[in-house]
Amino acid sequence: MTTLSTPLQRWFDTRGWQIHPHQQAMLDRASAPSLLLIAPTGGGKTMAGFLPTLTELGSAPEPGLHTLYVSPLKALAADIRRNLRTPVDEAGMAIRIEDRTGDTSATQKKRQRADPPHILLTTPESLALLTSYEDAPRMFAGLQRVIVDEIHALAESKRGDQLMLALARLQTLCPEMRRVGLSATVEDPQAIARFLARHPDPCEIILADPGPDPDIAMLTTDAPPPWSGGGAAYAIPAVLEEVRKHRTTLIFHNTRAQAEIFFHNLWLANDEGLPIGIHHGSLDRAQREKVEAAMVRGNLRAIVCTGSLDLGIDWGDVDLVIQVGAPKNVKRLVQRIGRANHRYNAPSKALLVPANRFEVVECVAALEAAKEHDLDGETRGPGPRDVLCQHILIAACSGPFCADALYAEMTSAGAYAGLTRAEFDDCLDFCATGGYALRAYDKWQRLMRRPDGLWQLRDPRSAQRIRMNIGTIQDTDTLKVRFRGRGGKPLGEIEESFAASLSQGDTFLMGGQIVRYEGLREMTVEVTRDPGRKPKIATFMGTKFATSTQLSQRILRMFQHDSWPELPDHTASWLALQREVSRLPQPGRLLVESFPHEAREHLCVYGFAGRNAQQTLGLLLTKRMEEMGLAPLGFVATDYATLIWGLDAVMDPAPLFDMAALEDGLEGWLAGNAVMKRTFRASATIAGLIERNTMGQRKTGRQATMSSDILYDTLLKYDPDHLLMRITREEAMRGLVDFSRIREMLDRVGDRIDTLRLSRVTPLAAPLFLEVGKVPVAGAADERLLAEEAQRLMDESGLAQIEIGAG
Structure with missing residues (x-):
């Protein structure tokens, strides 16, 4: 058994602490090339990651960088530095700990490269930048260990792909470097282990005691949820009552706009003047830091927030988490629940607040999944090639490179293990010349091959421009x-x-x-x-989550129950009436309803494929309807259904779902669509074709869009098979339009399409008529008008006996 260093053991003894079994396991396996620790929130996993480092460094360490810590958030890196200083200072260890993020001064960054600390805390973007310098081999010469915190969050994005390519570079510079991954919520530990380890090396996994199950339930409210919408204004009195009963409450929302609306309504109802704050990524940094400091001091009773507080920062004495709106993803729910009672073996307490009637069903399904530890996750495809192109340019900034060696290095990163040499050469050619249609322009002639076979920057001065544009985060303008x-x-x-x-x-x-x-x-x-006016709400472009495939399937299975005692009466009665009037959707089958309403014909397709996929399905189905001589007029989509209205009834919808025809329609629609142009712009920026940052200035969104659109139109016309065009199609299919979920749904359904022709709106379809854009309501009377429209629709669909919520 490996023991702690003497000063560290004395520090533990003075506090009366003993290390947890999983922390001891991390010490015992400290020499493993790759090690993944999965431990509950509050279980001391960050300390577990650092104990081997603190033990190896001892009280009087030699100069040089020993351990690199990588976090998804700048704030988390700063928080870890503060927390790590306590044992180091109190144990009398002369260990330098510094962070390096976008907030670090230029003077300190320069000093860190010349004289690195023993422990450096950073982000994927800052690490990628460090590897681009010519002196990277000297800076990282003594690196022993890399700790990747909240690795599950990085594994789901291009930031994680960029990080793993950077680690592949560090492994080349430091062959004995060990990798440590830390996570609290992982549905597939083996997949995360493969992501972390150097391919094809194995990765050891340590599973800590998960501790007690969280105390989670649905918030009980006097008023039922409304039939549509995401504001959850109906629950404000009940939420405020919970805030009164707890020390500090985090109130999570899925979007920034919803957080702003809820905070405004909560503040108006806060007659007692309880101290509450708001925290999200669009707020000024100084305002965010002010809220964070107040949280740490315990001065706030409630904080309305978004994903900006999802990850492992230990913010004060939080004893309740409230999730407003369906969590859409069980992993995200478990992560947020863990913010409460951030202590080892203490159960977290959380309440769910559905924003509308259908979300009641989704919240119950998510609660059951969380209690059964049934986490969800979408399988990620191969590593994106726009990130790979950026990494080639980063490698060129650090000095001449051998293509064979760089290819071998890149394929040691798990996501790129299947990269073929032809695909790599395609990316290398793009970085060198811009590709077939652009090779005549000097601007994109960035690399050259020397007589000795090595590749280098054609103009060394371009290194500064490349460094200014490193990163994969595409901020909204x-x-x-x-x-x-x-x-x-x-x-x-x-x-x-x-x-x-x-x-x-x-x-x-x-x-x-x-x-x-x-x-x-x-x-x-x-x-x-202007406090006296009714606000026009800012629609902040926060992440728009789609309900996961696993959660959607759980909801469909729930529909097959004979009754639903776990649901409130108003929601159970709604589903029972749907079963009586029409039918409830089933797993492995596709329910399609058609009915007349207000002199228009309507088609409702219950695909349960997530909002992006249902939106895309609406576009493709209306295009198919036009081709078949029908007359669609418009559609709306939610996570579970697409409602199309038009002039003609669709009596046999089966031909609409021909996969080959839908794929052809998608290709045709994408070619000149704004979705493709937006996707192209993002990938072209990551790959280095478009520079957002230039010397002393940043292009405005309009300038970047204009140059991006010109490039896209040029390539579409003259070189449609250009690497960036292929990347764009792959990204659009995988992300914005989520076509893979449509394909998966239709593959699962086959020819099992249940078509029902009905005489009126059905209970399950009725809420779709209230989606934004379908019912034009505006002005001071909008809530009243929406409630009246809901009442009329529910009366028509047979739901008059169910109480209507107006929130």
């Missing part, structure tokens, strides 16, 4: 918001597209305040306070 006047206080950022829609006098929510748009000055949105 935003504009700063600040109060008007000299030295006006900054509030945060809003999307450029939202700012363009504003006229002087328009009001919107920002940081919980109602502000009035006064104008645009030097690319800054100037506002004044």
Whole structure:
């Protein structure tokens, strides 16, 4: 058994602590090439990751970088540095610990490269930048260990792919480097282990005691949820009552706009003046840090937040988590639940608040999955090639490279293990020349092959431009918001597209305040306070989650029960009436309803494929209907269904779902569509074809879009098989349009399509008529009008006996 160093053991003894079994296991296996620890939130997994490092460094370590810690969040890196200083300082160990993120000063960054600390805490982007410098071999010469925290969050995005390519580079520089992954919520430990380890090396997995199950339930409210919408205003009194009963409550939302709306309504109802705050990624950094500091001090009773507080930061004395809106993903729910009672072997307490009637079903399904430890996750495909192109350019910045060696290095990263040499050469040619249609332009002639066979930058000065554009995060184009006047206080950022829609006098929510748009000055949105007006809500482009495949299948299985005692009466009665009037969707089958309503014919397709896929299905089905001589007029989509309306009834929908025809329709629709152009712009920026940052300035969203659109149109016309066009099609299919879920659904269903012709709107279809854009309601009376429209629809569908929620 490996023991702690003497100063560290004394520190544990003075506190009366003993190390947990999984922490001891990490010490005992410290020499393993790759090690993955899965431990519950509050289980001391970060300390477990660092114990071998602190033990190896001892009280008087030699100079040089020993351990690199990589976090998905800058704030998490800073938090870990603060927490790690306590044992190091109190144990009297002379260990230098520093973080390096986008917030670190240029002077400190320069010093860190010349004289690195013993432990450096950073992010994937900052690490990629460090590997691009010529002196990287000297800086990382003594590196012994890399710790990747919250690895599950990185494994789901291109940031993780970029990180693993950077680790492959570090492994070349430091062959004995050991890798450690830390995670709390993993549905497939073996998949994360393969992601972490150097291919084809094995990775050892340590599973800590998961501790007690969380205490999770649905929040009981006096009013039932409304039939549609995502604001959950109906639950404000019940949420406020829970805030009163607890020390600190985190109130999670799935989007920034919903967080702003909820915070505004909560504040209006907060007659006692309880201290509450709001935290999301569009707020000004100073405002976020002010809220974080107040949380650590325990000065806030509630914080309305988004995914910005998802990960492992230990924020004060949180004893309750409330999730507003269906979590869409069981893993995300478990991660958020873990923010409460952030202590080892203490059960977390959480409440779910469905935003609308269908989300009641989804929340119950998510609760059952969480209690059964049935986590969900989508299988990731091979590593994206736009990230690979960026890595080739990063490698060139650090000095001449051998293509054979770089290919071998890249294929040691798990996601790229299946990369063929032809695919690599394709990316190398693109980086060198820009590809067939662009090789005549000097701008994209970036690499050259020397007589000795090595590749290098054609112009060494281009290294600075490449470094300025490193990263895979594609921020929404935003504009700063600040109060008007000299030295006006900054509030945060809003999307450029939202700012363009504003006229002087328009009001919107920002940081919980109602502000009035006064104008645009030097690319800054100037506002004044206007607390007396009804706000025009800013639609922040936060992540729009789709319900996972596993959760959707669980809901379908729930529909097959004879009764639903686990559901509130109003929701159980709704489903029972759907079964009586029509039919409930079933696993392995596709339910399609058609019915007339208000002189229009309607088709409702219950695909349960997630919002993106259902939206794409609506586009493709309406295109097919046009080809077949039918007359579709429009559609709306939710996570579970697509509702199409038009002039003609569809009596036999089966031909609409011909997979070959749908794929042809998708290719044709994507070719000139804005979705493709947006996807191309993102991939072209990551791959280095488009530079957002240039010397001393950053292109505006409009400038970047114009240059991107010109390039896209040029390649579409002259070189449609260009590498970037192929990458764009792959990315669009996988991400924005989620066509893989449509294909998976139709493969599973086959010819088992249940078509029902009905005389009126059905109970399950009725809420789709209330989706945004279908029922035009606006102004001060919008909630009342929406409630009246809901009542009329439910009366028509036979739901008059069920109480209607107006929230």
